[in-house]
Amino acid sequence: MTAIAQTLDRRASERGTTGLLSSTLTITRRAGLRYLRTPQLIVMATLQMSLFFLIYRYMFGGAIHVGSIPYVDYLVPGFIATGVLFSGIGAAVATAEDLEHGFVDRLRSLPIPRSSVLAARVIADTAILALASAVTVAIAFAVGFRLHGSILDGLAAFGLVIVFGFAFEWLFVTMGLLAGSGQAAQGMGMIVFPLAFVSSAYVTVASMPGWLQVFAKHQPLTYMVDAVRALTLGSRAQLELGHPSSYYVVRSLIWAAAILTAAVPLAVANYQRG
Numbered sequence: 001m002t003a004i005a006q007t008l009d010r011r012a013s014e015r016g017t018t019g020l021l022s023s024t025l026t027i028t029r030r031a032g033l034r035y036l037r038t039p040q041l042i043v044m045a046t047l048q049m050s051l052f053f054l055i056y057r058y059m060f061g062g063a064i065h066v067g068s069i070p071y072v073d074y075l076v077p078g079f080i081a082t083g084v085l086f087s088g089i090g091a092a093v094a095t096a097e098d099l100e101h102g103f104v105d106r107l108r109s110l111p112i113p114r115s116s117v118l119a120a121r122v123i124a125d126t127a128i129l130a131l132a133s134a135v136t137v138a139i140a141f142a143v144g145f146r147l148h149g150s151i152l153d154g155l156a157a158f159g160l161v162i163v164f165g166f167a168f169e170w171l172f173v174t175m176g177l178l179a180g181s182g183q184a185a186q187g188m189g190m191i192v193f194p195l196a197f198v199s200s201a202y203v204t205v206a207s208m209p210g211w212l213q214v215f216a217k218h219q220p221l222t223y224m225v226d227a228v229r230a231l232t233l234g235s236r237a238q239l240e241l242g243h244p245s246s247y248y249v250v251r252s253l254i255w256a257a258a259i260l261t262a263a264v265p266l267a268v269a270n271y272q273r274g
């Protein structure tokens with residue numbers, strides 16, 4: 001029996017049923033301690049995202065042209081927004097490993113809200129995403145990225161990335177529950193990666209074949225990327241993207257809400273069924 005399970009068990013016996021907030025915080029603490037005790041997980045998550053960014057920055061920076069916008073200013077919002085997929089695979093693997101090693105079975109036996117176990121996993125991994133994204137943003141400024149909007153716009157763009165990450169973490173947690181093993185979860189997580197490339201993250205949608213543009217233009221990551229990009233481009237946003245930032249922000253938030261609406265009940269249902 002783990003120390004976290006013992007804590008939840010003791011609280012449950014004292015109060016009948018552990019509340020959603022207290023149980024979520026307890027399990028989130030366990031996930032946080034896991035990262036602190038194995039800092040390689042944090043380092044690798046941060047390093048992987050940063051290295052991929054530098055590869056895209058210098059490998060494609062001189063070959064891709066996106067109108068009057070320097071490619072680094074075009075790339076950074078797209079890369080940071082789609083970075084939620086890098087973090088998400090880690091959430092899927094961690095969820096599958098907890099299931100495989102019996103930790104989830106122990107929690108299922110306790111009188112705690114089922115959603116608290118999953119919410120704790122999502123919160124912990126969203127925090128790691130925020131850290132990795134912040135480091136990548138710092139590196140981006142060091143290699144030429146510049147914010148053309150206000151500081152508040154930049155903070156809003158970063159906040160949107162965290163919101164997107166939170167939504168996608170639930171999707172990846174569902175994959176982890178379905179996979180049942182870390183290796184299978186990693187394979188399932190790779191399924192969503194084509195979404196990053198068939199979007200406006202790295203190249204303009206207009207440069208794609210006509211039949212592909214229809215999908216790329218309306219899939220969730222494109223709206224999310226363009227929302228972040230519109231906030232960082234400042235006054236040039238509407239001229240370059242065709243719509244004001246509010247157009248993309250509203251649509252990206254609708255997509256995030258839709259993903260949460262679908263993924264949260266599915267994750268909880270799979271957790272209960274197991």
